Amino acid sequence: MAKKHTITPDEVRHIAGLANLDLTDKELKTYTAQLQDILGYIDILDNIDTNNVVPTYQTLDGTVNVFRQDKVTKSLSQKKALSQANKIHDGYFVTSNVFKKNITKTKDYEKTKSRNIDEHNAVLSKVSDNGSVAHKDLFVTEDIVTTAGSSVLEGFIPQYSSTIVNKMDKMGLKTKYKVNQDAWGHGGSGENSDYGATSNPWNKDYVPGGSSSGSAVVVAMGDVEVATGTDTCGSIRMPASYTNVVGIKPTYGALSRYGVIAFASSLDCPGFLARTVSKVKEVFNQVVDVDKYDGTSQSAKRSQKDSKPKTIGIPKEFFEEGIDSEVKEAVIKATEELKAKGYEIKEISLPHAKLGVAAYYIIAPTETSSNLARYDGIRFGKNRSAFGAEAKRRIMLGAFASSAGYVDKYYEKAARVRSLIISDFEKAFNPVDAIIAPVSPTPPFKIGEKVENPLELYLMDVYAAPASLAGLPALALPCGFTKSNLPIGMQIIGPRWSEQSLFNLGEEYQEITDWHDKKPL
Amino acid sequence: MNKNNKPVIGLEVHVELSTNSKMFCGCKAFHFRVKPNTHTCPVCLGLPGALPVPNKKAVDWAIMIGLALNCKVSPKSKFDRKHYFYPDLPKGYQISQYDQPLCEGGFLETSEGKVKITRVHLEEDTGKLIHKKLDGSDVSLVDFNRCGVPLVEIVTEPDLRSAKQTKEFAQEIRRIIRSLGVSDCDMEKGSMRLEANMSWGLDLGYKVEIKNVNSFKFTEKAIEYDLARQKELLDKGKTPKQETRGWDEKQNITVSQRFKETAADYRYFPEPDIAPMTFTDKQIATLRKSIPELPDEIAKRLVKEFDLRVDYSQLISADSALQQYAEKVFKKGLEKKIKPNDLAGVIINQKIDIEKVSPDELVDLVFQKKTQKESDPSIVSGWVMEAIEQNSEAVTDYKNGKTNAISVIIGSVMKISSGKADPAAVRDLLIKKLA
Numbered sequence: 001m002a003k004k005h006t007i008t009p010d011e012v013r014h015i016a017g018l019a020n021l022d023l024t025d026k027e028l029k030t031y032t033a034q035l036q037d038i039l040g041y042i043d044i045l046d047n048i049d050t051n052n053v054v055p056t057y058q059t060l061d062g063t064v065n066v067f068r069q070d071k072v073t074k075s076l077s078q079k080k081a082l083s084q085a086n087k088i089h090d091g092y093f094v095t096s097n098v099f100k101k102n103i104t105k106t107k108d109y110e111k112t113k114s115r116n117i118d119e120h121n122a123v124l125s126k127v128s129d130n131g132s133v134a135h136k137d138l139f140v141t142e143d144i145v146t147t148a149g150s151s152v153l154e155g156f157i158p159q160y161s162s163t164i165v166n167k168m169d170k171m172g173l174k175t176k177y178k179v180n181q182d183a184w185g186h187g188g189s190g191e192n193s194d195y196g197a198t199s200n201p202w203n204k205d206y207v208p209g210g211s212s213s214g215s216a217v218v219v220a221m222g223d224v225e226v227a228t229g230t231d232t233c234g235s236i237r238m239p240a241s242y243t244n245v246v247g248i249k250p251t252y253g254a255l256s257r258y259g260v261i262a263f264a265s266s267l268d269c270p271g272f273l274a275r276t277v278s279k280v281k282e283v284f285n286q287v288v289d290v291d292k293y294d295g296t297s298q299s300a301k302r303s304q305k306d307s308k309p310k311t312i313g314i315p316k317e318f319f320e321e322g323i324d325s326e327v328k329e330a331v332i333k334a335t336e337e338l339k340a341k342g343y344e345i346k347e348i349s350l351p352h353a354k355l356g357v358a359a360y361y362i363i364a365p366t367e368t369s370s371n372l373a374r375y376d377g378i379r380f381g382k383n384r385s386a387f388g389a390e391a392k393r394r395i396m397l398g399a400f401a402s403s404a405g406y407v408d409k410y411y412e413k414a415a416r417v418r419s420l421i422i423s424d425f426e427k428a429f430n431p432v433d434a435i436i437a438p439v440s441p442t443p444p445f446k447i448g449e450k451v452e453n454p455l456e457l458y459l460m461d462v463y464a465a466p467a468s469l470a471g472l473p474a475l476a477l478p479c480g481f482t483k484s485n486l487p488i489g490m491q492i493i494g495p496r497w498s499e500q501s502l503f504n505l506g507e508e509y510q511e512i513t514d515w516h517d518k519k520p521l
Numbered sequence: 522m523n524k525n526n527k528p529v530i531g532l533e534v535h536v537e538l539s540t541n542s543k544m545f546c547g548c549k550a551f552h553f554r555v556k557p558n559t560h561t562c563p564v565c566l567g568l569p570g571a572l573p574v575p576n577k578k579a580v581d582w583a584i585m586i587g588l589a590l591n592c593k594v595s596p597k598s599k600f601d602r603k604h605y606f607y608p609d610l611p612k613g614y615q616i617s618q619y620d621q622p623l624c625e626g627g628f629l630e631t632s633e634g635k636v637k638i639t640r641v642h643l644e645e646d647t648g649k650l651i652h653k654k655l656d657g658s659d660v661s662l663v664d665f666n667r668c669g670v671p672l673v674e675i676v677t678e679p680d681l682r683s684a685k686q687t688k689e690f691a692q693e694i695r696r697i698i699r700s701l702g703v704s705d706c707d708m709e710k711g712s713m714r715l716e717a718n719m720s721w722g723l724d725l726g727y728k729v730e731i732k733n734v735n736s737f738k739f740t741e742k743a744i745e746y747d748l749a750r751q752k753e754l755l756d757k758g759k760t761p762k763q764e765t766r767g768w769d770e771k772q773n774i775t776v777s778q779r780f781k782e783t784a785a786d787y788r789y790f791p792e793p794d795i796a797p798m799t800f801t802d803k804q805i806a807t808l809r810k811s812i813p814e815l816p817d818e819i820a821k822r823l824v825k826e827f828d829l830r831v832d833y834s835q836l837i838s839a840d841s842a843l844q845q846y847a848e849k850v851f852k853k854g855l856e857k858k859i860k861p862n863d864l865a866g867v868i869i870n871q872k873i874d875i876e877k878v879s880p881d882e883l884v885d886l887v888f889q890k891k892t893q894k895e896s897d898p899s900i901v902s903g904w905v906m907e908a909i910e911q912n913s914e915a916v917t918d919y920k921n922g923k924t925n926a927i928s929v930i931i932g933s934v935m936k937i938s939s940g941k942a943d944p945a946a947v948r949d950l951l952i953k954k955l956a
Binding site for chain 1: 541542547549558559562567568573575602606608611612650652658660662797
């Protein structure tokens with residue numbers, strides 16, 4: 001086993017330079033310890049032999065050569081292009097002179113206030129009383145403030161709308177709310193919003209799950225029928241399972257990412273949350289389409305076959321150590337109910353699935369540190385000092401994992417482990433049509449309980465990570481409650497482009513159970 | 522420094538492609554003297570949520586450049602993100618190519634030997650910065666019209682050995698790319714940019730980069746000057762500083778360039794927003810077929826076909842419009858028995874405006890000039906007097922009544938005037954003079 005790497009404050013300072021972040025001495029100290037802690041965990045990847053494994057950087061069914069023709073399309077007007085700028089002059093964006101020693105304005109931004117539009121702090125802005133849909137604030141909406149849950153974008157009014165928002169708008173699914181989320185999608189609990197944590201409608205002291213926290217809560221409360229969300233590693237499935245609603249994380253590439261603020265580009269999957277599988281299915285089937293503006297939505301295999309699974313796999317690794325007994329019991333019970341309906345239940349093995357979190361916390365931070373590089377305060381938004389603690393932590397982690405000397409050890413290694421996880425699923429889907437697993441190892445936990453320990457929070461993603469890394473669709477749906485009346489959810493994972501099959505199974509499950517009918521008081 | 526040390530120069534050439542639209546979005550690629558920030562959109566402004574989709578034509582054209590430079594086309598290629606922070610780079614990364622460029626392993630011949638070409642890859646251009654004082658403080662103004670314009674980078678091995686060869690090589694690249702019709706390669710407008718890395722030996726532990734020089738002439742001068750500057754330092758036992766230098770036109774010297782240090786660690790990784798690219802032999806063959814005859818081949822053919830002087834053939838083959846024009850002129854000219862070299866001389870030396878004078882008109886003009894006979898007495902009389910002096914016998918015969926003898930004298934005038942004299946005018950004048 002390779003020698004454990006000790007991270008020095010100097011190294012962290014160097015990484016902060018690469019990431020263009022100005023850290024205080026206190027931050028430097030904190031991040032040095034936290035990076036050490038997280039990377040120490042990630043060292044489990046060192047034990048895996050990946051010599052003959054090709055790294056996976058994208059899950060596109062081998063799609064190649066996605067181009068556009070050399071045609072001119074309309075540009076933004078100069079006025080619109082400049083509309084969100086910090087400072088402009090004579091048609092130009094203005095920035096401090098690049099040759100001057102950067103006198104960083106370490107002006108502390110005023111702590112962004114909670115919106116308090118609703119009792120759970122789920123809503124960031126009410127767009128229209130006539131609307132019927134809530135959009136996670138990662139969805140860019142023209143002329144409507146879009147913040148990604150971050151202070152960096154406080155007051156940002158986008159010059160365009162995302163493909164999905166446009167499409168839903170045209171279909172009459174108008175926007176009612178822009179809703180709260182963990183800033184940039186970073187978080188599984190809903191506590192990481194710069195606009196304040198969202199609380200769980202089933203018990204206000206508990207987290208609603210994240211990062212699509214607001215989306216799940218407004219659906220659970222019955223404020224909207226449908227909400228959009230994004231799932232990079234459980235960000236639809238976690239809040240769905242913590243609030244007793246249904247959420248679909250589609251096949252990677254099924255729904256356009258154009259105009260959805262990027263967290264980790266090779267993993268981000270826009271999707272939907274609603275009270276029932278039928279509703280999620282209805283909206284998904286209305287919106288699902290290839291988008292010429294999203295080059296990763298063009299797989300030739302994207303057709304949706306209306307089939308029904310017969311054999312369901314139970315991955316034994318998901319029910320071993322670390323799982324809460326009530327969660328385990330509820331999910332097992334669900335599989336027994338399906339067995340009684342005639343489904344064949346088979347134990348399967350996904351031997352590399354437990355490495356998912358380690359691989360994910362290299363790949364996603366690397367991509368997010370890149371995707372968040374555009375926030376420089378020149379063309380829109382505030383400058384980089386406005387990033388919150390979790391965003392900075394992930395930017396630092398990603399910049400480190402992709403920096404010279406470490407990219408092979410971390411980023412490339414994680415991409416190879418990703419291939420192993422994909423091939424685990426390929427083998428598993430040979431005898432079974434779908435896989436049932438818990439979404440979260442535990443039921444909802446108390447707000448604030450895990451904030452001091454990022455690694456502990458990251459480990460909550462253990463069951464969400466494998467499907468995300470493999471680009472597979474996963475449907476989360478309610479399957480029980482704890483003794484203290486907190487929701488428990490399970491997920492049905494299928495092969496790529498098998499959403500209809502998951503919906504059909506989910507609909508049948510909801511016909512024989514009534515968990516989804518229960519509403520918070 | 523060892524006396525046998527020779528300059529070691531490597532060149533990076535950036536060429537902006539003249540596609541209609543940008544590399545990853547539909548904004549107009551043309552940006553020269555356009556109102557600032559009028560050719561931008563969510564993609565090239567790097568707005569939150571926007572995604573790139575590559576321009577097929579730019580990819581094809583970059584491959585054509587690679588093929589014209591004798592490169593192999595990679596069967597598999599991809600885009601990568603190259604990270605650094607600079608206000609003209611809106612996304613905080615440039616979409617470029619790292620370990621799988623479109624083309625690799627080419628070469629180009631120069632008069633001083635073969636120059637190996639490491640790679641040809643495709644990337645996006647950055648925005649433009651203007652540094653100025655505004656309300657008393659130093660600011661940079663940013664225009665993103667150029668941002669996202671397709672940019673081809675051509676990288677050579679450090680095979681160049683002199684400033685002159687570097688210039689010749691760069692000019693040859695320009696001739697080739699212009700003949701492909703994929704870029705105007707205008708150094709002044711910045712659609713062609715050269716960066717030369719040089720030293721007096723790869724083992725000396727330094728290299729100097731010459732950058733932001735806007736003509737071939739100045740690039741040559743800058744390299745020449747700086748090699749001498751480096752040598753002087755090396756001869757004193759000093760190692761020149763590793764740095765980027767520009768050319769000061771007024772003082773004729775290279776100067777250390779004011780530029781912001783950016784991190785050398787670009788943290789490249791595969792661009793997750795763009796699907797990989799593959800190229801089959803058939804696709805490559807189709808692109809190869811679409812490559813027009815290259816300047817070098819044209820020059821050789823012109824010499825062979827029209828017996829053209831080598832210098833004329835090179836000048837003409839460098840510009841595809843001029844070449845097409847000249848070939849039409851030569852063919853027309855041959856019908857009227859005018860030598861292509863004479864016509865080429867007229868086109869080049871008299872700087873014929875090929876857009877105003879048609880090939881037919883040009884040939885007619887030259888033909889007229891050639892066949893026009895001189896009848897002006899003040900000119901013809903000079904030739905006549907010379908002929909009279911040279912042909913005293915014929916003059917005597919004529920005066921003695923042998924009128925036929927006049928034809929001998931006329932013939933002599935024609936010879937003296939190289940055929941330009943109008944025979945009728947000569948006859949009239951002779952009759953007068955000998956009367």
